[in-house]
Amino acid sequence: MSDVAMAGRRARGGGAARRAERTAVSLDTAKFITRNIPNFEILNEEALQIIEWNAETVLEEVGVNFLENPGALALWRAAGADVRGERVHIPRGLARKLCATAPRSFTQAARNPERNVEIGGRNLVLAPVYGPPFVRDREGGRRYATMADFKNFVKLGYMSKWLHHSGGTVCEPTDVAVNKRHLDMLHAHMTLSDKPFMGSVTEPVRAADSVEMAKLLFGADFVDQNVVMTSLININSPLTFDSTMMGALEVYAKAGQAAIISPFIVGGAMAPVTVAGTLTQVLAEVLAGVAYSQLVRPGAPVIFGAFVTSIDMNSGAPTFGTPEAAHITYGAGQLARRLGLPYRSGGAFCGSKLPDAQAAYETANSLNMALLAGVNFMLHACGWLEGGLVSSYEKFVMDADQLGTLHHLAKGIAVDENGQGMDAIREVGPGGHYLGCAHTQANFKTAFWRSDLLDYKPFETWDEEGARDTEALAAERVKKQLADYQAPALDEGIRESLDDYVARKKAAEPDAFI
């Protein structure tokens, strides 16, 4: 081969390699976090025992309501509970005993096996915001979310290095009928991303649709034998389990699919105004909900959930990133570990209307506490704005970047010989400089976390480039990521079967908008 031909090969090879590298960078997804640091244990043994005792007292004396659900009442009665009307009084110890069949940890499969996540143990899996009816971006302002927005957020999630999970209702696509939008949402997660995702919970039939579509994507046998969806079952706090959510839970439990059993609490409104009282109620609710999941199918994979915010007693508005929310998140983590269940809590919570300093203070408070609280599954890990009313494009990429800090924090401190760095200290000595020493050269690429978004430039450079704030940098990144997006490969036959399922289901009934 001539040198010219070789050069041509190298050039092509180099170009392809560079393109591959660029692609690799944009599609790089970090493995879920496995903590090598302790959890923060805020409650002592005595306090934990008091709360656990009180939760059982609540279940026995006060009881929980299972509304419009005779099947559930029958299961509880058969298990030994004292059922009076729709009120279930659970004898001390029964709920905890029933919870024992739930797995301590489970794997949720993604269609790309490299994206599988292990939920439980010392792991932390990060998923994006869930549920907002509005979106906001810098140029367009605040507006009702549409299916086009939904697809954009799924794409951004797919492009986010530190996000392990595609989530569920990343925003509510309000331009699609309520009884059909779950089909479009699942189709988007299944085709636009290859990360794991969540199923629909708004009606039991929509949960069933989720399972059917998952069977088209993964194959029916695979879905029978593996967890391929983790879905969000909210408890109607205080102490109430409605038939819609329980119906969805029943569908998923019977299909062997995972559910987060999650009290939804604004402190002082749906639970006592004190932290220990809220923890008592959270534990009672999770014990009852998880026990019920195991009555439906022993061994069904479930997560101990706790969505808890504080409240501004002046206005009644929920508040985020507050010390009381941190107390509850730390305490609930301890209760979850003692119960032997994976733990869901935390998120990029904030009450701010804009992705500004308030949003970032509150979010950072929330993310840090969630890492140290031992959370295993963090929904809302990026994009949450305005108390969950808004999915913010800019905040999505800002938060997603910050999630990198959690990965590095969780690594802990290496104290092996390289970590100790004694050779470096000996080499450099008093008054010297470490930048050029051998130890620095060997370690600098991986030693420090580096943001892909925030500004590290000298003032003068930053000023010349337009003196942009974080929101402006994020808006640019959103545009670039959406422009760079390329869908992961998907078998054409599978895609057609998903298209067909959605079309058939949509044609089968009229649109409903409530």
Added chain:
Amino acid sequence: MSDVAMAGRRARGGGAARRAERTAVSLDTAKFITRNIPNFEILNEEALQIIEWNAETVLEEVGVNFLENPGALALWRAAGADVRGERVHIPRGLARKLCATAPRSFTQAARNPERNVEIGGRNLVLAPVYGPPFVRDREGGRRYATMADFKNFVKLGYMSKWLHHSGGTVCEPTDVAVNKRHLDMLHAHMTLSDKPFMGSVTEPVRAADSVEMAKLLFGADFVDQNVVMTSLININSPLTFDSTMMGALEVYAKAGQAAIISPFIVGGAMAPVTVAGTLTQVLAEVLAGVAYSQLVRPGAPVIFGAFVTSIDMNSGAPTFGTPEAAHITYGAGQLARRLGLPYRSGGAFCGSKLPDAQAAYETANSLNMALLAGVNFMLHACGWLEGGLVSSYEKFVMDADQLGTLHHLAKGIAVDENGQGMDAIREVGPGGHYLGCAHTQANFKTAFWRSDLLDYKPFETWDEEGARDTEALAAERVKKQLADYQAPALDEGIRESLDDYVARKKAAEPDAFI
């Protein structure tokens, strides 16, 4: 007395009471934090022992430099160190033994005894930003700091409920001669605030001026018998103690005044690029510096300092709020506690040019880690911007507001009968609402931390009021606080003696601007 006269009395009383209440709100200063939560212990016993062993190895084998300081070398030689030129090799165990005479905790007196702070133990004392040559505000942008700015920041510190300490160089008053500005700065802290403050360290004679002025303010006997200043002695990392800083330390130690002995490290430049290596060097430097303070005067009050940031290896810029800084802050806290010394670290650190989301993410990361790391004295707790080059007016009040979260986090979780809230759960029951129940009514005023600055309003109200971001809300608060400011009362004789001292000293030598 007639009803009319009574009504007049009530009206006057009511007006005075309301005025007093307004005044009380603006001048309310929270007591320093005493933690009722555990510290976060990131390193296990084995790792701590390795780092402690290595630090002693560094002191013995590598040694430390005491530059242009024959007195220090003589003290070290007499204490048993191996002194070669200006290099001091400290035999294993000697430095730690010398450190044993330093107090575990000390009280710094303020001229208002209600503002006294206890530094050490489970306490956390918060002080504002220190050292920036620039200031920034929303209207005026970024500019060199002046004495007028300095006074404004002292006033804001005095007005800040969650700030316990007036600090030191809240910004560099660049319009006053370098050899005289310490006089104006001390005068401002002493007259515009009644919170505790820091002394000058830029030359030993300026430290001596600080002690003299403190004697005018507190009385000479009081200063002899009490700590009235805590000053910042930076170590010239790696492993170098220069004569300016050591000279100031000597002045303060001999006067029984407190000093923070603090490595100043940008990781990878002034210390090894790995966390355990940095911790080793930090410990070696603090051991040497504290031991030296005890050679100068056994029992001199000192603080184990650690100012450590990471670095962006692309640009060489220091970076803030990063995971590696958190690792070091947690680890150094453990080392300080094992050494039995109060611990200084943390701050409202950020690299951002604006008080935007980047600033708040990085700051919240830093503040949270400092609380859990067991920090006893936090300099830079508010107002820090742009890597410490800028004191930001808006960020000062934003951060100062966030410091409230640390106070509430540190309270921990009450599990007494009221905390348990069982009566509330019994009263409300499944499906009920807690807002009106007796337990909520009894607790709602103190149950939840509430920001005095951030926005909790409904979207529509916020939008109608101008859709302001956090910086805009903060700018308004800055203006209001400076307008509302009233100086604390000060004996006229003391004020005149301080005025006179400053005038006399200023007249005694020509201005120097380097």
